[in-house]
Amino acid sequence: MLHPEYNAAIEYFWNIENRGHLMRNAGPILTVVAGIFVLWYLGAIALNAGWAWDKAERAGVTLSASELVADTWSQKKPKLPAPHQVGAEIWKTTGAMVAKGRSFSKRSLFYHSWVTFSSTILGFLLGTGLGIALAVGIVYNRTMDMSVMPWVIASQTIPILAIAPMIIVVLNAVGISGLLPKAIISMYLSFFPVVVGMVKGLRSPSQMQLDQMRTWNAGPAQLFWRLRLPSSMPYLFTSLKIAMAASLVGAIVGELPTGAVAGLGARLLGGSYYGQTIQIWSALIMAATLAATLVGIIGLIQRMTLKRMGMS
Amino acid sequence: MFWLSLALATWAIGWIINVRLSRRPKTRLTGLLIPVIFGLTLIAIWECVVHGLDISKVLLPAPSLIAATFAKSTHILWQDFVQTVLKGALSGYIIGCGSAFLMAIAVDRFPFLRQGLLPVGNFVAALPIIGMAPILVMWFGFDWQSKAAVVVVMVFFPMLVNTVQGLQDTDTMQRDLMRTYAAGYWKTLLKLRLPAAMPFIFNGLKIGTTLALIGAIVAEFFGSPIKGMGFRISTSVGQLAMDLVWAEIVVAAIVGSSFYGAVALLEKTMTFWHPSQRGRT
Numbered sequence: 142m143l144h145p146e147y148n149a150a151i152e153y154f155w156n157i158e159n160r161g162h163l164m165r166n167a168g169p170i171l172t173v174v175a176g177i178f179v180l181w182y183l184g185a186i187a188l189n190a191g192w193a194w195d196k197a198e199r200a201g202v203t204l205s206a207s208e209l210v211a212d213t214w215s216q217k218k219p220k221l222p223a224p225h226q227v228g229a230e231i232w233k234t235t236g237a238m239v240a241k242g243r244s245f246s247k248r249s250l251f252y253h254s255w256v257t258f259s260s261t262i263l264g265f266l267l268g269t270g271l272g273i274a275l276a277v278g279i280v281y282n283r284t285m286d287m288s289v290m291p292w293v294i295a296s297q298t299i300p301i302l303a304i305a306p307m308i309i310v311v312l313n314a315v316g317i318s319g320l321l322p323k324a325i326i327s328m329y330l331s332f333f334p335v336v337v338g339m340v341k342g343l344r345s346p347s348q349m350q351l352d353q354m355r356t357w358n359a360g361p362a363q364l365f366w367r368l369r370l371p372s373s374m375p376y377l378f379t380s381l382k383i384a385m386a387a388s389l390v391g392a393i394v395g396e397l398p399t400g401a402v403a404g405l406g407a408r409l410l411g412g413s414y415y416g417q418t419i420q421i422w423s424a425l426i427m428a429a430t431l432a433a434t435l436v437g438i439i440g441l442i443q444r445m446t447l448k449r450m451g452m453s
Numbered sequence: 454m455f456w457l458s459l460a461l462a463t464w465a466i467g468w469i470i471n472v473r474l475s476r477r478p479k480t481r482l483t484g485l486l487i488p489v490i491f492g493l494t495l496i497a498i499w500e501c502v503v504h505g506l507d508i509s510k511v512l513l514p515a516p517s518l519i520a521a522t523f524a525k526s527t528h529i530l531w532q533d534f535v536q537t538v539l540k541g542a543l544s545g546y547i548i549g550c551g552s553a554f555l556m557a558i559a560v561d562r563f564p565f566l567r568q569g570l571l572p573v574g575n576f577v578a579a580l581p582i583i584g585m586a587p588i589l590v591m592w593f594g595f596d597w598q599s600k601a602a603v604v605v606v607m608v609f610f611p612m613l614v615n616t617v618q619g620l621q622d623t624d625t626m627q628r629d630l631m632r633t634y635a636a637g638y639w640k641t642l643l644k645l646r647l648p649a650a651m652p653f654i655f656n657g658l659k660i661g662t663t664l665a666l667i668g669a670i671v672a673e674f675f676g677s678p679i680k681g682m683g684f685r686i687s688t689s690v691g692q693l694a695m696d697l698v699w700a701e702i703v704v705a706a707i708v709g710s711s712f713y714g715a716v717a718l719l720e721k722t723m724t725f726w727h728p729s730q731r732g733r734t
Binding site: 390 | 468472475476479484487488490491492511512513565566567568569570572573576580581583584585586587590592663666667670671674675676682683686687690693695698701702705710
């Protein structure tokens with residue numbers, strides 16, 4: 142999911158230039174979204190009907206079509222919960238909790254989102270820092286470019302998520318626990334897009350611009366701060382969005398082996414142990430919302446920064 | 454102390470060789486040699502540091518131990534490979550990419566649907582889809598079918614988005630030319646638009662390779678029969694048999710790199726005519 146080619150896919154949606162495009166496409170987009178909801182409700186009927194018939198047979202009643210539909214949309218442990226059930230569960234564990242003044246109790250999704258969010262952000266910051274440092278090294282040192290860059294790319298063909306359990310257990314054994322192990326997995330996932338994007342960005346000034354700086358007698362430091370770094374900004378923000386999405390995935394998977402204590406990943410695992418499908422879906426929707434919000438915030442910062450720099 | 458100084462010496466020698474090599478004009482040989490030397494240096498340092506600091510093999514086994522375990526347990530590794538990669542990842546990859554491709558061609562005929570689906574598909578591609586794993590394991594049972602289903606869901610959207618975008622990659626002039634040749638929809642699709650979409654399609658396929666492996670392995674954390682790479686990793690971690698875990702990681706790394714490499718090679722042979730491939734050696 143973290144290949145340079147992925148830029149195109151994610152960037153499209155969050156790109157500033159596409160905002161107008163999105164507005165124009167509001168009709169088609171809404172149609173597609175509505176279509177997804179219709180499919181979802183129909184799927185709920187199809188998947189949950191078996192259990193509904195089972196229940197009816199044991200109770201010795203026959204179900205009319207409308208009764209069947211009503212039952213499939215309101216089961217306690219459905220195979221596929223209907224959207225309104227998921228919505229109700231999310232409200233019960235977020236809005237209703239806030240109303241009761243217990244917005245950070247262990248049953249609140251805000252609490253779990255917060256846990257996931259904090260390790261996502263920590264991992265994201267670490268990954269961004271590492272990524273930028275590596276990129277600067279690669280751009281300024283030819284040896285590093287030739288020896289490190291191939292490994293940076295190869296490192297991402299390894300399914301790092303697969304060794305998440307080991308990282309957690311090993312770091313726990315060394316005495317590092319809590320936020321940091323999860324953040325390290327996030328870091329590993331998020332540094333790659335930053336390296337690739339920043340290397341591209343730092344190399345983006347043209348020969349003409351570099352020559353111009355030289356005629357102004359600019360030193361290496363000035364060349365970096367005044368030309369290379371500013372011109373890498375658009376590339377940086379693009380990679381930051383991908384890094385953020387990747388970082389969230391890392392945090393969620395990192396929570397799985399900790400024994401389902403806290404976090405959205407733990408909610409997923411707990412839900413799958415006890416067959417609480419509604420809980421799984423609500424955690425999933427919450428994760429999606431979190432991803433969309435975080436990436437959206439970066440998009441906002443990007444727009445403001447680039448505007449102030451006169452680049453958009 | 455001896456091991457640590459050996460580690461330092463290895464690092465120094467490796468670095469010096471690489472600095473020397475990178476000063477020379479770049480050829481294919483140096484382009485290949487430098488990263489290999491860098492990798493070997495890292496492994497040597499790892500080995501030395503593990504011995505030098507006397508790190509418990511529960512925490513970080515030495516590369517030599519991992520290699521020994523790898524050689525000793527090839528039958529387990531092979532069994533897990535068949536279960537996870539061949540049955541889970543590969544079948545899911547083929548089904549997912551194939552259905553996304555067909556769907557893209559179907560969607561392409563209706564501009565209204567395409568305009569709506571592209572942004573939604575992009576949005577979904579950015580979401581943590583791996584979270585669907587527990588649900589799909591519930592629906593399709595513990596065996597490889599559920600892993601294949603996770604892989605299908607994960608590769609579907611990147612593939613769909615890329616193919617739809619690729620099918621747009623012809624300009625009016627080219628399509629008009631096809632019309633003057635009296636080519637119908639299918640002829641145009643086959644002779645012009647699909648070839649033009651190839652680089653995009655291969656992008657989707659390449660992104661899918663890593664996603665497929667990740668999906669198949671992580672899905673096994675949510676329940677699996679008593680074989681499979683994800684299962685082996687999570688249980689071996691529980692038994693603190695880190696050498697076996699690392700052996701599985703080596704398998705995963707080899708599989709991941711060669712899967713990606715195979716698709717990249719296929720791309721190179723099939724789209725050698727495209728500007729993005731020209732001039733590459």
